[in-house]
Amino acid sequence: MSKNFRLIVPCLVALCSLHLCAQPRVMGIDELFRLADVNSTSIQAYATGKEAAAEALKAAKAQRLPDISASLSGSYWGDGKLWNRDFGNATHIDMPHWGNNFALEAQQVIYAGGAVNSGIELARLDKQKAELDWEKNRQDVRFQLVGYYLDLYKLNNQAQVLEKNLALALQVIADMQARREQGTALQNDITRYEFQKENLKLQLAKVNDACKIVNHRLVTILHLPEETVVVPDTTLLATEVQTLSENDWQELATQTNIDLRQAATGIETSKQLVKRERSERLPKVSLFAAEHLDGPITIEVPVLDNNFNQWYVGVSVSYNFSSLFKNTRKLKQARLNVRRAQETHGLAQEQVENAVQASYTSLLTAFTELRTQEKNVQLANENYSVTSNRYRNELALLTDMLDAGNTKLSADLALVNARIDLVYHYYQMRYVTHTL
Template sequence: MSKKKRLIILCYTALCSLYLYAQPRVMGIEEMFRLADENSESIRIYKTGKEAADEQLKAAKAQRLPDINLSVSASYWGNGRLWDRDFGNATKIEMPHFGNNFALEAQQVIYAGGAINSGIELAELNKLIAELDQQKNRQDIRFLLVGYYLDLYKLKNQGYVLEKNIELTDQVIANMMARREQGTALKNDITRYELQKETLKQQLTQVKDACKILNHQLVTTLHLPRETKIIPDSTLVNIPIQTLSEQQWQDMAGKSNLTLQQTQTGVQINEQKVKQERSERLPQIALVAAEHLDGPITIEVPVLDNNFNYWYVGIGVKYNISSLFKNNRKLKQARLNVRKAQETHRLTIEQVENAVQANYTNLQTAYSDLRTQEKRVELANENYSVTNNRYQNELALLTDMLDASNAKLSADLGLVNARINVIYHYYKMKYITHTL
């Protein structure tokens, strides 16, 4: 195959790939959540944090294992000198010039005042915090995406209405021009509608630009190809919405809200820190064992050029007496941190309760707005039907017909936006309760 043909095939393949990537992609909310779980960089960061917390827990449990130390050394010994107490009568002492040392020591802590167990408990709580952080970040990302998605849906719907209004305005201008040729319309009337058309076109451009921004934010967060054009699922407005009372939402928040679980875990973490500070004031007891092989034997004069082996087992007790008067402030600080964590938890309960109540009220308001918009659509449809009938019988002007069409389009737009608002506040309620 010639280089020219290969180049043509390569270019064709690249163009086809670009075309495929640039194709609109209809995406529902659940699919968007799935892609976020798989691709979101933020979720991946918190997942790594959880893995680090797992290793921290393993390291804390490893403190229960014995400490074993091994040392081996070889050395060159110089000759020694021996003096009287007044440093007189110096005598040279011949030394064996090769020295060796071997030591194997083991220690198993059997009591540390609860420090080891407390450290393990603290690591387990830190692991729980990492898991809660990961879950909360997942909820944050999902709610962020829902906001982008619903805004994009609204803008797409708004763009559709603007395009329809531009088409209707073109019809009005064409009709006005025809009437002007007949001498029944003024140039000012045409200019007014042309100005309206330019205003609508400007609004449509702004809507399309806003759609590009939201689409880019969605694509970036989901780590999709940059050329992907996301189209919201048109069946979104028909999704079933769970109807619950305010108290049921409050109960759900009390069980599922991750911030509440984080602050409660924070209380437990500070309680473990109090235990750790207390353990500093208690003795440590350990089983010890050692094996030594040393040479030469320098405690004799002349020095013995021999290896000396000895071993021992026993119990060691270590007690830091100074902790009795040094650790008081740290212990008091740890207790104050517990109280602060408890107060933070109570404050969080209040904040979550207020957030549930406020958004529940907003959800009810959104339902009320939806009913109003449904009535508005009903009236707009009736007005359109009556005006259309009169127009067909030449009892109404084209402008009356266009006004009725605009009112119908505006009502339809308001109805879709009202449904989107209901869906938004429903998802926000799920976000507040962290059941998204």
Template sequence: MSNLKTLIVLCCTALCSHGLRAQQRVMGIEELFRLADENSQSIQTYKTGKEVADEALKVAKAQRLPDINASLSASYWGDGKLWDRDFSHPTSIDMPHFGNNFALEAEQVVYAGGAITSGIKLAELGKQMADLSWQKNRQEIRFLLTGYYLNLYKLHNQIQVLQKNLELTEEVIANMKARCEQGTALENDITRYELQRETLKLQRTQVEDACRIMNHQLVTTLHLPEETILIPDTTLLDQQIRTLAEEDWQKMAAQSNLDLQQAQVDIRMNEAKVKLERSERLPKIAVVAAEHLDGPITIEVPVLDNNFNYWYVGIGIKYNISSLFKNNRKLKQARLNVRKAEETHRLAQEQVENAVQAAYVNFLTSFTDLHTQMKNVELADQNYQVTNNRYENELALLTDMLDASSTKLSADLNLVNARINVVYNFYKMKYVTHTL
């Protein structure tokens, strides 16, 4: 593992050699998640959505407070005109030219048919939904970054394979040239290996470019400096991965899966909307109070140039009679939305159950693949030892030795990839249960 880490560092050094400002940074999964929580633009957007929902709840609760209105005006009054009923005999009426009006009115709703309570309940559920959406997006970003991270690990692994194969090919070419000078090999053999060398160089370049792309995606999502070169922490593969029974994963998903929780909240939101629509068919009762100060007094002729103050308190009742025949369809629609939300929840349960089962099967398959690769490494080591002994006793050719070395190297690196796949499928299990 230490050799792999050293080679990864060397590969990253080669990848960033084009920029003098490039900075290498070894990063583990947990640090990856921490930086995503702090810097991911997607997570920040959903976090702002939570703040919006918090304010919406405060707005809904404010509907319980009284409505208080105050108005103050000053005006200029022109002289009046007085006619008979047939608009004859006009007479000018002197008017005081300064007019004033002050009003203070207050209204406290004491019963609204449950509209205010339902509105607050909807806002509370909206806040829960915003929080669940933030958590779900957080899980998605974490799983996305985990995929990028492990793919970057695999790409470095591929670079190691290609680099070693290039070195082996160079040795074969050098050996072939020496044998050609001795007349025991043909130029055509050298050409064949030179073609292989160029193909390996092209493949290495393609993988290095893929590394740059994957690194850029990680750096961009984490909002790190553009010149940062991320190096996967090779100790990740040393961690012990313990699996659970499928039944335990299913129970975990039933408790933690955010899609199911959102579906449940959606049911409660639609139930609250039913109550809100039903409240439209009930009367609204409020306590009212007012204070007025007006002048001049224009209900008298001649007009009285005085201020007139009056106040009142009382109870107001308002009933929308048209709601009896207008609100029926809306109420039926709201009830149908409740049924639809319940059906959506049952569908989500089926989808989550299927997703957990499929992920669990793939998780077990990755362990099978790991055991197979471990056996391949054992066989490749045995083959290498046998070929090496035969080569030392001049019973095998150099090409046989190089083939055995290449097979051993590929087996070792396939084992690393298999371990990476186990880690990936473990994190996928945590993702489908939303416990990542």
């Protein structure tokens, strides 16, 4: 007995500590977005991608700067030999044994057929792509959070409705037991309502477990303390949902949808790749300057043990004639990629238009469903009240009472779901237009 007691006490303490450590935190959607911007691992990863693309742009711009190099070397020279052309009559040549070489060279590209500018523009477009990827990921994370948040809201409200109906069932059971003592109710009637009570308890337990799962997902994404319990802001459903016309949503999507902006960036990238391929067919012009200090002087025989300094400046012009026949296919491929990018942009426009139309239709359906469910709740409450009074006066059967209770429960849950679905479809509309 003492061993069991020693095992039970720590378990009870642990359970109580877990309960006490839970930290309810009322949060609105705006706060979710703010925390995600700061703490989301996914958003941070794409933000790092933006920084890397910005550095790549700086590196591309640095290609406009001159190339400057310096070299310094020391060497040991062995003695030489001199032969005739038939390798006869060998002569030993004494050589200075220590050699040195210093070179300072600079080169500045004046004209490269637009290759440098194209490289900079491609880097700028890559930076723009990274920014759009970050923004798209940010929208994805926000919409995911909205989904979890509204699921949690829906589950919490379902739990409240179930608790109310459970309390109502307990009250009915108590009334039946009182009537049974008076001989006006049967034990079988009480048993059937006890069965409904147990079903309500089971549903409530499932809803509470689902709340824990969704809450854990929110806490994980936002990197909040594990014991945090997210409590949705109850004023959310009281906020009036103001929506635009379908044409206004379509116009907004053409301006703000990130998929369209990414497709447009793809067109610009393909055009720059065409320019870069064209630059291969153009001459390259550059200025250069150099200074050398070498020793010994080996162009004289015998070798002079002296240092020789020389400098020079000049202009270099080069042309790759092989590009005339090697780059033809690459240039054609680049032009086809431009056409493909334009077609992809057109496809993206169609997809966005369809998504906006579908989301707008769903939003209107959500408004209609909400009005219908509000009326259904009113009718279900009236029906339950009438049936309850009739049952108390022994003018209705227990089955009528059970049906009225189930109808009321279904109507209450459907109304909560309809209100939350309306908010969800509104945020879905904003997600499709990428204005979250």
